[in-house]
Amino acid sequence: MKSYLLRRLWQSLLVIFGVSVVVFLILHLTGDPAALMLPPDATAEDIAKFRHDMGFDDPVAVQYVRFLKGAVRGDFGQSIRHGEPAMGLVVERLPATFELAGAGLVIALALAIPAGIVSAVRRNTSIDYISTVVALLGQAMPTFWLGIMLILVFSVRLNWLPSSGRGDVEHLILPAITLGLFTTARITRLTRSGMLEVLGQDYIRTARAKGMGEPPVVWKHALKNAAIPIVTIVGIELGTLLGGSVITETIFAWPGVGRLSVQAIFNRDYPVVQSAVFLLASTFVIVNFLVDVVYTYLDPRIRFR
Amino acid sequence: MAPRSQYGVPPTSVVAEAVPVPAPRSPREREWVTLLRRLVRRRTALFGAAVVVAVMLAAALAPLVSPFDPLEQDIGQRLKEPGWQDAQGRVHALGTDHLGRDILSRIVFGSRIALVVGLAAVVISGVLGMVIGLVAGYFGGRVDDILMRLADIQLAFPFILLAIAVIGVLGPSLRNIIIVIGVSSWVVYARVVRGEVLSIREREYVQAAIALGSQHGRVLWQHVLPNTFTPWLVVATLDMARVIVIESALSFLGLGVQPPTPTWGGMLADGRVYLSTAWWLATFPGLAILITVLGINLLGDGLRDTLDPRLKV
Numbered sequence: 001m002k003s004y005l006l007r008r009l010w011q012s013l014l015v016i017f018g019v020s021v022v023v024f025l026i027l028h029l030t031g032d033p034a035a036l037m038l039p040p041d042a043t044a045e046d047i048a049k050f051r052h053d054m055g056f057d058d059p060v061a062v063q064y065v066r067f068l069k070g071a072v073r074g075d076f077g078q079s080i081r082h083g084e085p086a087m088g089l090v091v092e093r094l095p096a097t098f099e100l101a102g103a104g105l106v107i108a109l110a111l112a113i114p115a116g117i118v119s120a121v122r123r124n125t126s127i128d129y130i131s132t133v134v135a136l137l138g139q140a141m142p143t144f145w146l147g148i149m150l151i152l153v154f155s156v157r158l159n160w161l162p163s164s165g166r167g168d169v170e171h172l173i174l175p176a177i178t179l180g181l182f183t184t185a186r187i188t189r190l191t192r193s194g195m196l197e198v199l200g201q202d203y204i205r206t207a208r209a210k211g212m213g214e215p216p217v218v219w220k221h222a223l224k225n226a227a228i229p230i231v232t233i234v235g236i237e238l239g240t241l242l243g244g245s246v247i248t249e250t251i252f253a254w255p256g257v258g259r260l261s262v263q264a265i266f267n268r269d270y271p272v273v274q275s276a277v278f279l280l281a282s283t284f285v286i287v288n289f290l291v292d293v294v295y296t297y298l299d300p301r302i303r304f305r
Numbered sequence: 306m307a308p309r310s311q312y313g314v315p316p317t318s319v320v321a322e323a324v325p326v327p328a329p330r331s332p333r334e335r336e337w338v339t340l341l342r343r344l345v346r347r348r349t350a351l352f353g354a355a356v357v358v359a360v361m362l363a364a365a366l367a368p369l370v371s372p373f374d375p376l377e378q379d380i381g382q383r384l385k386e387p388g389w390q391d392a393q394g395r396v397h398a399l400g401t402d403h404l405g406r407d408i409l410s411r412i413v414f415g416s417r418i419a420l421v422v423g424l425a426a427v428v429i430s431g432v433l434g435m436v437i438g439l440v441a442g443y444f445g446g447r448v449d450d451i452l453m454r455l456a457d458i459q460l461a462f463p464f465i466l467l468a469i470a471v472i473g474v475l476g477p478s479l480r481n482i483i484i485v486i487g488v489s490s491w492v493v494y495a496r497v498v499r500g501e502v503l504s505i506r507e508r509e510y511v512q513a514a515i516a517l518g519s520q521h522g523r524v525l526w527q528h529v530l531p532n533t534f535t536p537w538l539v540v541a542t543l544d545m546a547r548v549i550v551i552e553s554a555l556s557f558l559g560l561g562v563q564p565p566t567p568t569w570g571g572m573l574a575d576g577r578v579y580l581s582t583a584w585w586l587a588t589f590p591g592l593a594i595l596i597t598v599l600g601i602n603l604l605g606d607g608l609r610d611t612l613d614p615r616l617k618v
Contacts, residue, residue, distance in 0.1 A: 011454065011457070014454055015454065015457045015458050015461055016576050017459075018454065018455070018458035018461075019458055019461050019462070022458065022462070022467075026470050026471060026474060026476070029471065030474060031472050032473065036366030036474060084330045092556060121396070136599060136602065136603070137595070137599065139599040140546070140595050140596075140599035140602055141598075141601060142550050142553060142591065142594050142595070142598070144553075144554060144557050144570075145573060145590075145594060145595070148576070148577055148580065148591070149587075149588070149591065150572065151580060151589075152580055152584055152587070154485050156580055156581050188439070190431075236582065238462065239461075239464075241465060242463045242466075243463030243464050243466055244465075245463075246463065246465050246466050246469070247465065247554055247558075250558065251577075258466070261466060261469075261470070262558060263471055265473035266473075266559075267471060270474075273470050274472070276466070277462065277463075277466055277467065277470055280463050281461040281462045281463070282461075282463075284460075284461050284463070285457075285461050299338075305370060
């Protein structure tokens with residue numbers, strides 16, 4: 001098991017290294033980062049000076065090594081707009097994004113797992129159909145539209161919940177539902193199909209045959225075995241949630257990394273964009289590594305792969 | 306002496322005319338007919354297909370089916386509610402926007418951008434993913450390792466954040482949007498195709514072809530690729546729904562196809578400003594996205610269940 005985890009750790013580090021290359025290259029896509037980062041009315045002289053100051057004259061390989069040296073220390077340069085270290089600005093916003101993504105995930109799991117189990121156990125009843133239709137709609141609904149509709153109903157019409165900002169729990173409800181719905185839909189469908197598969201297994205029939213009641217069969221024998229794919233998808237869904245936070249935070253004016261990066265893109269503040277992309281991508285890689293660690297405990301057979 | 310008919314035609318042609326033999330249908334064709342029939346029998350898939358066809362027709366015939374010019378402004382008719390009748394008695398079924406433009410017509414025209422981006426990006430990422438999946442699965446070993454690490458790197462990025470960062474650098478245009486979405490969506494195709502290739506590679510007919518000295522390229526093209534097409538098609542269908550949502554998200558953030566071209570996401574962004582006075586501005590474009598995406602998803606689910614039920618996508 002140890003060698004498997006060591007290999008996964010090495011792979012994760014490689015991936016983070018690859019992420020750093022892509023983050024570096026984003027700025028060099030047009031070939032002239034200086035012109036990109038200065039306002040459109042900058043003179044050729046300004047651009048030339050800026051290019052020299054930032055070291056954009058050097059060969060790309062030299063620039064990358066310099067970038068990597070900084071990145072290892074968490075230094076992605078100064079924010080052009082705020083004049084502060086870019087990574088510091090992003091890290092400051094990280095708790096807000098984690099709070100939102102965490103709340104989205106909690107809502108998703110709290111709704112999806114019971115819904116998926118009930119759907120599977122009461123297969124082809126009206127409750128199964130309703131949950132399936134809701135899950136299908138949830139997967140087809142664009143996040144930004146759902147957010148706007150929730151604001152329309154609960155903030156504009158009913159005036160029950162605030163439509164923007166971060167503060168107490170009331171502020172968290174609408175953004176968390178918005179962010180969590182797609183994940184809810186996906187986990188509901190996965191739980192339902194996983195449970196259906198497990199409920200057809202011989203050991204479930206054996207458990208029933210020996211006179212065990214239905215609740216322990218479902219909750220003890222079936223759910224434990226259906227849980228493994230759910231744990232895997234939680235890691236993957238974290239990527240969806242972090243990506244979705246870009247849209248959700250913009251709609252609800254939630255002061256997190258996603259909103260900061262959208263603003264930074266419009267302000268041409270690329271050190272901030274690079275920091276945000278790097279940090280969110282690295283978070284995803286680290287969480288998925290941790291999911292693999294958990295996984296090896298849940299299913300010891302994994303080490304033989 | 307050879308018998309002659311009274312018309313002087315050689316008897317062979319008489320025989321040929323008397324017994325017309327229908328060309329035997331190839332087993333492949335019959336297989337497709339059966340599959341199609343099975344697909345039609347799934348009512349949800351049929352509904353999905355109907356929605357997809359309707360959206361495609363609306364996009365193709367947009368100038369014919371939309372009641373108004375989608376760009377025609379009329380400040381006197383701004384923010385009118387659904388069902389509004391103007392002075393000439395023309396009905397704005399879904400109301401008008403903040404510039405007095407007809408919302409239904411703009412939704413119909415908006416389907417063009419959604420479908421063009423969806424189809425083009427799916428073709429780019431589908432071909433890219435197919436090639437990478439074939440190479441990774443067939444050659445295995447170090448090549449496979451490198452390609453699958455590349456896939457991990459691609460997947461590590463929150464997709465929408467990477468897309469807006471790159472489009473922010475390159476500038477928003479139809480071409481850039483298609484390229485960015487197309488180039489960064491290959492992983493799901495590559496993984497599914499690779500998985501198929503891993504098992505196809507071990508089949509006897511592939512081993513036989515290799516043993517007979519076929520070139521790798523020929524084996525891949527003739528024997529492996531055709532057998533990966535079905536799962537590829539299912540993935541492509543479902544991915545198109547995702548691409549349409551991404552496109553409208555980019556337009557919503559102002560990084561999609563630029564105004565005045567109507568896009569569903571752009572209309573939603575406009576409507577957000579008028580949420581407290583005119584709910585219909587933001588509601589209907591979102592419904593258009595929802596219905597289109599739902600239709601494609603149902604069709605994709607139906608295709609998967611019919612063609613390849615064990616496929617996990």
